[in-house]
Amino acid sequence: MSGAIPTEDLIKETAKRVFFQQGHLKATTQEIADAAGVNRALIHYYFRSRNLLFDRVLQEAMSGFMHKVLSVLEAETPFQEKIGVFIQTFIGMSAEFPYLQNFIVTEMVKQPDKMTVFHPQHLDEVAKKLNEELAQEIQNNTVAPTTLEHFIVNIMSLCSYPFIAQPIIQTIFSLNQAAYQEFLQERKEIIFKIIFKEKS
Amino acid sequence: MSGAIPTEDLIKETAKRVFFQQGHLKATTQEIADAAGVNRALIHYYFRSRNLLFDRVLQEAMSGFMHKVLSVLEAETPFQEKIGVFIQTFIGMSAEFPYLQNFIVTEMVKQPDKMTVFHPQHLDEVAKKLNEELAQEIQNNTVAPTTLEHFIVNIMSLCSYPFIAQPIIQTIFSLNQAAYQEFLQERKEIIFKIIFKEKS
DNA sequence: GTCTATAAAGGGATAGAC
């Protein structure tokens, strides 16, 4: 039937789920095959090896993430609004694939060559424009003096770390699953407020 | 000779180095033995299995980290100074074991029961005191209104993430190794400034 | 305590039938 998902895509989507949603970094081909409801040999038929499947899935996830984030930063909206959407988007995507950030970091330590996706061609002109806008904010005294690098890293840190370190934070503050989800949502506003100074 | 390191400690220290400084999460018993300059069988003689070695080394690292951080927060110094030391300490320890945070998270996803170290007995009273001090800062308008949980998570995020995500950030901003070390040092001041509002 | 040799298990990969 025409509505059925091709086996290749089924395997790929299942792998994404197992890796990035369940956080099962070391999932074997057998486990992925079981989760997809297919025979293990089919993974080798379509992807030749576990590594090639892994790399392709990770590559697609990384470039998808980067693409979405960049498109937000390229938008022709006021700076503060743009950063607000950036925070929303970053947290939203992380909520969908809670372990992706962790995977990226763990993997990129081993294969730094696979990271070109994080520095696309037009990044420099995007940065140039953001730099001008940031300078304006600093002049307006809505942002504490800083560089674009620190400014961006601050936001990424504040958005990303609570997902990466979820089990630790949950334990420290004795938050159950529901409370932690609530906590993460609260952060959208908290982060915006810490980044931009109240006008007084 | 009496100055020699006992083999058991040698293995343990070597494992710490391989795991948390070199970031070799999947290091085999053979690789650890080689790095320590001992025979592989000795690892099993002293620790019985790779898992037990791994767990003990991780446990010690985690409790050491938590202990040091808590002792800073318990100090009888002014709040802002205390938080300043906290930032310095957190970044300092992360610089010594750049991959520890990553290990903890990756591992704690699999064995959440091993995490009791992150919620020691006296944590609640420490939190109570910090809460009062934070309330005072908020009243003084030196900290934007927030909860202690978000306040602490903000600091941990800002300190920890740049280590965890080093390869990504380096790529995005085209920073070489030396530039990145400089960048990390700059953050000590940057983080303090973003946490505490300038008095005006 | 330290070594060598070997067992035992787990998982990736391929051949070949259907």
Added chain:
DNA sequence: GTCTATCCCTTTATAGAC
């Protein structure tokens, strides 16, 4: 395209000599 059976390699773990 999909399955079963099998091979092969890696790595952990143990037995036993020194």
